[in-house]
Amino acid sequence: MNVDADRRSPPCALVIFGASGDLTARKLLPALERLSGYGALPPEVALVGVARTPMTDAEFGDLCRRNVPGPVEPRWKELAATARYVHGGYDDPATYQRLAEVMAECDHRHGTAGNRVYYLATPPRLFGPIAISLGKAGLSTPAGDGFVRAVVEKPFGWDEASARGLYAELSSAFSEEQIFRIDHYLAKETVQNLLALRFANSIFEPIWNRTWVDNVQITVAETLGVGERGGFYETTGAMRDIVQNHVLQVLSLFLMEPPTSFHAEAIRDEKVKLLRAIQPLDDEAEIAANAVRGQYTRGGTRDDLMRGYRDEPGVDPLSATETFVAMRLEVQNWRWTGVPVYVRTGKRLPARVTEVAMEFRRPPQLPLFPGTAERLDPDALIVRVQPDEGLSLRFGAKVPGHAFRVQKASMDFSYESFEEQSPDAYERVILDALIGDPTLFIRADEVGRSWRIVDPVMQCWAADDRPIPLYQAATWGPPEATAMIARDGRSWRHSS
Numbered sequence: 262m263n264v265d266a267d268r269r270s271p272p273c274a275l276v277i278f279g280a281s282g283d284l285t286a287r288k289l290l291p292a293l294e295r296l297s298g299y300g301a302l303p304p305e306v307a308l309v310g311v312a313r314t315p316m317t318d319a320e321f322g323d324l325c326r327r328n329v330p331g332p333v334e335p336r337w338k339e340l341a342a343t344a345r346y347v348h349g350g351y352d353d354p355a356t357y358q359r360l361a362e363v364m365a366e367c368d369h370r371h372g373t374a375g376n377r378v379y380y381l382a383t384p385p386r387l388f389g390p391i392a393i394s395l396g397k398a399g400l401s402t403p404a405g406d407g408f409v410r411a412v413v414e415k416p417f418g419w420d421e422a423s424a425r426g427l428y429a430e431l432s433s434a435f436s437e438e439q440i441f442r443i444d445h446y447l448a449k450e451t452v453q454n455l456l457a458l459r460f461a462n463s464i465f466e467p468i469w470n471r472t473w474v475d476n477v478q479i480t481v482a483e484t485l486g487v488g489e490r491g492g493f494y495e496t497t498g499a500m501r502d503i504v505q506n507h508v509l510q511v512l513s514l515f516l517m518e519p520p521t522s523f524h525a526e527a528i529r530d531e532k533v534k535l536l537r538a539i540q541p542l543d544d545e546a547e548i549a550a551n552a553v554r555g556q557y558t559r560g561g562t563r564d565d566l567m568r569g570y571r572d573e574p575g576v577d578p579l580s581a582t583e584t585f586v587a588m589r590l591e592v593q594n595w596r597w598t599g600v601p602v603y604v605r606t607g608k609r610l611p612a613r614v615t616e617v618a619m620e621f622r623r624p625p626q627l628p629l630f631p632g633t634a635e636r637l638d639p640d641a642l643i644v645r646v647q648p649d650e651g652l653s654l655r656f657g658a659k660v661p662g663h664a665f666r667v668q669k670a671s672m673d674f675s676y677e678s679f680e681e682q683s684p685d686a687y688e689r690v691i692l693d694a695l696i697g698d699p700t701l702f703i704r705a706d707e708v709g710r711s712w713r714i715v716d717p718v719m720q721c722w723a724a725d726d727r728p729i730p731l732y733q734a735a736t737w738g739p740p741e742a743t744a745m746i747a748r749d750g751r752s753w754r755h756s757s
């Protein structure tokens with residue numbers, strides 16, 4: 262894959278905090294290697310790692326090479342060979358003094374021109390202290406026409422109040438334009454294709470509203486359990502891990518009004534307007550009727566028996582952490598009032614699927630097809646984010662034969678039909694941060710509004726001393742989730 266000339270990084274020192282960690286090894290370094298291969302990282306880009314683990318520059322260079330298997334791009338070899346490493350505590354002023362010296366050497370040797378991108382790949386509680394330390398050391402202010410940016414991984418806070426606290430810490434050193442909050446879901450090709458689908462075609466937009474759409478369903482289903490990440494998951498749960506960020510981001514792109522341009526601010530303005538139109542579930546009765554949590558128990562088959570969440574390593578045997586969430590939301594605006602938006606996510610579900618489905622209203626004259634059409638699933642447009650990225654349009658078609666029987670058929674588009682490969686999400690976010698394109702990053706007001714939607718539900722569940730509903734591993738969540746949608750006379754897709 263070649264990159265367009267304007268998709269090439271300007272001169273810059275890319276500084277990774279938490280350079281000894283899992284995200285760096287598994288995602289960031291391989292993404293940088295691929296970007297090197299596309300010619301996106303010219304010689305004026307230098308790599309600097311920062312962490313507490315003692316390492317020399319050469320050892321960090323080795324770590325870079327070790328984490329990229331197979332034949333390796335010459336530019337990546339060079340980037341790894343010249344990589345620098347700063348060893349020190351994240352709140353120790355000496356670390357930042359040393360970092361300043363190393364970055365100045367990069368300016369001198371590689372021509373990085375005073376430009377910096379700080380990638381905070383550390384546990385979230387260090388984001389604020391690192392930003393404050395960078396600010397105190399005078400390393401957050403751009404020199405001349407240059408740029409300094411901070412890339413922040415999710416989670417962005419723990420609730421609305423802590424998100425505000427994190428915002429205050431980050432903005433003590435960086436302006437909002439300098440902060441790039443990652444949701445790697447937004448960097449997935451299919452999610453971006455939502456913009457192309459809706460706004461590069463004229464056939465979809467006329468039916469993208471309450472007149473034609475019966476309901477919207479967003480599913481983020483995983484077959485895996487928490488594995489070795491039980492300790493982390495205990496402090497997070499499905500609502501904070503998936504709904505507050507990925508689900509609400511995809512939902513807002515899918516349902517927002519057309520932006521006036523594809524400029525980052527125009528798109529982010531529309532997303533936040535959509536999030537503001539979602540009425541938070543505020544009182545207990547509303548939450549009980551429209552939000553369901555669940556936790557997986559032992560299940561599966563005799564040959565593939567999966568342990569329950571409470572038996573996973575690092576998990577409290579009495580844990581009430583939710584591994585499943587289903588919610589019914591309403592977007593109260595001119596386009597969507599009255600169209601329920603069902604969202605569902607969980608671990609240890611029967612299939613790994615992430616999709617957004619729009620189900621259309623049934624045709625007005627079902628009696629034309631007695632005995633079949635009313636039993637058919639509604640027509641649907643399905644955007645599959647993973648696996649098999651693509652689109653499907655489901656509709657009724659006549660079964661060949663003498664009888665007039667209607668059956669569901671499907672027109673499918675797969676991304677595999679393009680010769681070009683989709684870039685990995687981390688390639689996209691790293692390059693966007695280096696270039697300075699904030700379109701696929703989340704603005705502070707979006708973060709705040711998303712917490713406003715999930716916070717009341719989390720608070721209500723935290724105060725609820727009834728046992729959390731359970732579901733067997735490899736099933737579609739607790740019966741309460743099925744009952745919630747059935748009350749509306751509908752059913753979840755993929756429920757059988």
Ligand SMILES: NC(=O)c1ccc[n+]([C@@H]2O[C@H](COP(=O)([O-])OP(=O)(O)OC[C@H]3O[C@@H](n4cnc5c(N)ncnc54)[C@H](OP(=O)(O)O)[C@@H]3O)[C@@H](O)[C@H]2O)c1
Pocket residue numbers: 279280281282283284285287312313314381382383384385387414415416
């Ligand atoms: N891993 C993933 O696949 C993934 C996916 C999405 C988002 N994220 C986000 O990316 C960030 C980094 O994730 P990660 O999995 O790479 O984290 P990690 O491996 O646990 O931590 C990264 C580095 O931070 C330092 N660190 C860890 N715990 C620390 C502590 N208690 N005090 C001070 N330093 C500590 C360690 O480096 P030193 O000890 O050498 O300083 C560690 O190598 C997190 O915010 C996470 O939520 C990760």
